[in-house]
Amino acid sequence: MSERLDVRKTYKLLVGGAFPRSESGRSYEIVDAKGRFLANVAQASRKDVRDAVVAARSAQRAWWSLAPSNRGQVLYRLAEMAEARAGELAEQVGRAEGLRAGEARASVGRSIDRLVWYAGWCDKVAQVLGSQNPVAGPYFNFSVPVPSGVVGVLADQASSLEALVDAVAAPLATGNAVVALASETRPIPAVLLGEMSATSDLVPGALNVLTGRTGELAPVLASHEDVDGLDLGGAEDDLAGELAALAAETVTRVLRGADPRDRSLKRLRAFVETSTVWHTIGQ
Amino acid sequence: MVGVSPAPLRLVVGDERAVRPRPGARVPVVESEAQLRSLLRGLSGVDAVGADARAAKLATRSLKRETKRAAIDLALSMVDLTTLEGADTPGRVSSLCAKARRPDPEEPDTPAVAAVCVYPDLVATAKAHLVGSDVRVASVATAFPSGRASRAVKLLDVADAVAAGADEVDMVIDRGAFLAGRLGEVFDEVVAVREACGPAHLKVILEVGELVTYDNVRRASWLAMLAGADFIKTSTGKVATNATLPTTLVMLEAVRDFAESTGRLVGVKAAGGIRTTKEALRYLVVVNETAGSAWLDPALFRFGASSLVNDLLLQRRKQRSGAYARPDRVSVD
Numbered sequence: 001m002s003e004r005l006d007v008r009k010t011y012k013l014l015v016g017g018a019f020p021r022s023e024s025g026r027s028y029e030i031v032d033a034k035g036r037f038l039a040n041v042a043q044a045s046r047k048d049v050r051d052a053v054v055a056a057r058s059a060q061r062a063w064w065s066l067a068p069s070n071r072g073q074v075l076y077r078l079a080e081m082a083e084a085r086a087g088e089l090a091e092q093v094g095r096a097e098g099l100r101a102g103e104a105r106a107s108v109g110r111s112i113d114r115l116v117w118y119a120g121w122c123d124k125v126a127q128v129l130g131s132q133n134p135v136a137g138p139y140f141n142f143s144v145p146v147p148s149g150v151v152g153v154l155a156d157q158a159s160s161l162e163a164l165v166d167a168v169a170a171p172l173a174t175g176n177a178v179v180a181l182a183s184e185t186r187p188i189p190a191v192l193l194g195e196m197s198a199t200s201d202l203v204p205g206a207l208n209v210l211t212g213r214t215g216e217l218a219p220v221l222a223s224h225e226d227v228d229g230l231d232l233g234g235a236e237d238d239l240a241g242e243l244a245a246l247a248a249e250t251v252t253r254v255l256r257g258a259d260p261r262d263r264s265l266k267r268l269r270a271f272v273e274t275s276t277v278w279h280t281i282g283q
Numbered sequence: 284m285v286g287v288s289p290a291p292l293r294l295v296v297g298d299e300r301a302v303r304p305r306p307g308a309r310v311p312v313v314e315s316e317a318q319l320r321s322l323l324r325g326l327s328g329v330d331a332v333g334a335d336a337r338a339a340k341l342a343t344r345s346l347k348r349e350t351k352r353a354a355i356d357l358a359l360s361m362v363d364l365t366t367l368e369g370a371d372t373p374g375r376v377s378s379l380c381a382k383a384r385r386p387d388p389e390e391p392d393t394p395a396v397a398a399v400c401v402y403p404d405l406v407a408t409a410k411a412h413l414v415g416s417d418v419r420v421a422s423v424a425t426a427f428p429s430g431r432a433s434r435a436v437k438l439l440d441v442a443d444a445v446a447a448g449a450d451e452v453d454m455v456i457d458r459g460a461f462l463a464g465r466l467g468e469v470f471d472e473v474v475a476v477r478e479a480c481g482p483a484h485l486k487v488i489l490e491v492g493e494l495v496t497y498d499n500v501r502r503a504s505w506l507a508m509l510a511g512a513d514f515i516k517t518s519t520g521k522v523a524t525n526a527t528l529p530t531t532l533v534m535l536e537a538v539r540d541f542a543e544s545t546g547r548l549v550g551v552k553a554a555g556g557i558r559t560t561k562e563a564l565r566y567l568v569v570v571n572e573t574a575g576s577a578w579l580d581p582a583l584f585r586f587g588a589s590s591l592v593n594d595l596l597l598q599r600r601k602q603r604s605g606a607y608a609r610p611d612r613v614s615v616d
Contacts, residue, residue: 050607057610225609250606 011041011187013048013211014194016055017204022212023047030188033098041187044212046220052179052208053226056150059205060177064147066203068175072122074201075169079115081196086112089161089192096160096186111165118169118268125174125268133276140279145272147175148253149228152221154214154243156234160186164193167231167258168207170267176229177206181218183234187211215239222246229253229271302539302575304546311545313509316467323466323505329497329533338528341572342565351564352602356394358563359386359595361581362588363421363552365400367428367520373408376401380412382614387596389612390603396592397581398451402427403440406447421451421486425476428490428519430455434472441479451484452476453516453552458493461503469503473510486514486552489534492524497533504537508549516552520587525555528569535573548577554587560598563591 011030012019021027024045030038063071082089086108094104129145151171156163160183168180182190194209210217214234222230222243230247232240232254240256247254255270313319346354364383366375380399387393398419399409409420422444426432432440441452454476460468477485487507491500507515515534517526531553538549551574553566563586570578578584593613600608 053607220607223606225606225612246606250609 009039011039011191011211013042013044013052014191014198014207014209015048015052015205016059016208017198019195019198020048023051026212028212030096030185032095038095039188041191041211044210044217046217048210048212049179049217049220049224052210053150053152053221053224055205056177056179056208057226059203060147060149060175063172063177063203063206064175068123068126071173071175072119075115075119075122075173078169078193078197078200078202079112079119081200082108082112082115082193085192085196089189092188092192093161096188097158107162111161114162114165115169118173121268122173125272128265129269129272129274135278138281140281141276142279143274143276145174146275147171148271148273149176150226151176151178151229151231151271152224152227153178153180153231154218154221154234155180155183155190157183157185157214159183161189161193163233164190166267167233168193171229171231171271172202172207174268174272176271177203177208179208179210179221179227181214181221181234182209182211184212184214218243219246222252223249225250227252229255231255231258231270233258302542302548302577304543308544308546310547311509313470316470319466319470319506319509322509323502326501326505329501331497331529334497334529334532338532338569341532341569342528344565344568346564346568352599354564354567355560355595355599355602357579358560358567358586359592359599360394360397361584362396362586362592362595363398363400363554364396364592365520365554365587365589367400367402367423371402371405373405376405376408377412378614380409380418382592383418384413384416386592387599387613390596390599393596393599397585400453400587403444403447403449406444406449410448419450420448421453422447422449423453423455423488423519424449425454425472427453427455427488428521430457431459434475437472438475438479441476445479445481445483449483451486451514452480453486453488455488455490455519456503456507458490461494461499461506466506470506470510473507473512477511484513485511486516486550487512488516488519488554490519490522491517491526491530491534492522497530500530500533501537504534505541508538508541508545508547512549514550514552514585516554516585516587518555520555526553526557526587528565531566532569532573535570535578538578539574542574548583550583550585551578552585552587554585557586557588558590559594560591563595 022042022044026043027040028043030041032038090104090108093107131143133141135141153167168178171178190209197207223246230252244254366379383396383399395418398421400421401409403422406422424440424444425437456469489503494500504515534551542548570584596613597608
């Protein structure tokens with residue numbers, strides 16, 4: 001009997017709920033922590049960035065218009081999906097980061113727990129970041145956090161899943177749509193998370209995952225006028241400065257130097273705007 | 284003729300196609316339905332698979348840098364900025380006219396569009412807001428979009444639009460009569476509307492989505508051109524299938540062949556469903572490669588569109604600044 005042929009997986013982009021290859025047709029090789037061939041992944045082009053931003057923009061309204069508790073349920077479902085595929089995630093995290101099996105499993109476990117944590121915040125963040133303000137007059141005056149809009153995320157280059165989950169789930173929890181640029185050399189766990197999001201009832205386009213060269217794609221994302229927020233977690237200092245300058249051109253909110261292990265509300269606070277409403281009393 | 288004349292555009296890779304009328308070319312006089320029928324029957328059939336393949340092949344051609352910039356400006360100058368909604372108000376038409384004159388106020392060198400296209404009752408409003416500009420006013424007429432009314436009513440509709448100052452009239456053909464084979468009736472109607480138009484340009488809408496086959500599109504194109512159309516237009520934008528690249532290709536072949544055998548140049552208007560710069564540029568490539576560079580002119584090729592303009596403006600800004608622009612930076616209408 002002949003030997004069974006391998007069915008090798010093509011790691012593709014996630015744009016608008018679909019899994020395209022790069023518009024450019026390019027791909028590049030990924031090696032594991034020991035330098036052995038791991039996979040070919042799609043190498044996104046600037047047009048893929050543009051398409052992802054367009055998808056994110058149209059998804060953002062639908063995502064934000066869901067009830068906050070519903071958004072929480074969707075993120076919780078993403079955690080369920082990750083739990084079901086935890087073995088696969090752990091294998092890929094382990095190979096990418098050169099971790100032993102136990103360490104990789106622990107890292108995936110922490111990542112899933114963080115997803116659940118952010119899921120819980122979806123319908124609570126308004127109580128914590130919002131306020132009712134005392135005013136001199138017969139009015140209710142209250143401030144509520146609203147999403148910035150489309151958030152570009154440069155995922156951490158080293159931590160392939162844990163840091164990514166923080167960077168992506170926080171803006172999603174506050175109602176933003178995300179265009180995430182995966183770690184250049186360790187993108188596979190990000191692609192897997194994207195695949196799981198497509199089976200979690202997430203609004204298609206609310207999370208888009210691109211793989212490719214950070215140096216090529218990040219400036220396009222940063223200079224895009226329709227990107228409202230930018231997390232520069234995965235950019236080296238030199239690049240981060242350059243990107244922040246590009247982002248400033250188009251009045252983009254920038255998060256720099258966020259600690260990937262930070263467990264505070266800083267990330268939830270990073271991409272919200274405050275909307276203040278006056279309402280007459282007693283009518 | 285219209286708007287700002289665009290920079291010379293070279294889209295051609297191979298030889299430049301130019302229309303050369305045959306010696307003694309003239310528009311044949313149609314005297315009877317039988318003669319018309321035999322004329323249209325004499326047209327060769329369209330190779331449907333070939334037309335689709337040709338259009339798909341041309342759609343892969345990519346325009347870069349200065350060619351792309353010139354093509355975007357050319358496409359802008361070819362747009363009939365259209366609003367054909369039951370909810371149209373004078374206010375909406377006036378804002379559309381402002382946009383037509385100056386599509387991007389932050390970039391003053393942006394060319395004006397070719398025309399504003401409205402229903403007949405809003406022609407006077409549009410005309411008033413376009414005084415002093417080269418932007419023309421086009422009006423749909425003849426019981427648009429279905430064309431289901433008596434000829435008397437249709438001609439009144441046209442007369443109304445022309446009296447209100449329409450420079451161009453977009454009529455619909457009677458698809459029911461065409462599909463039932465009453466070609467003489469369709470022909471006579473176009474001739475009658477042509478007369479009612481007076482000095483106004485006549486665009487004849489074939490509604491290709493309802494003609495079913497490319498052969499019908501070719502025959503209807505010839506019928507309209509023989510009856511005196513200045514433009515043939517793909518669709519109303521009100522049915523499921525609007526302009527597609529292959530049907531536009533078939534129509535462009537028809538105007539090219541018509542020009543060669545009669546010496547008269549007829550324009551083509553692609554309308555409905557063209558929303559992005561990428562699609563618009565594909566149309567320009569097909570125009571150039573099918574009819575020739577003479578048709579790369581607002582006098583001979585138009586886009587009937589509304590949202591296309593915004594995408595052209597965004598792409599124009601992208602070409603200037605290098606950064607992708609924000610959709611809400613241009614007026615949303």
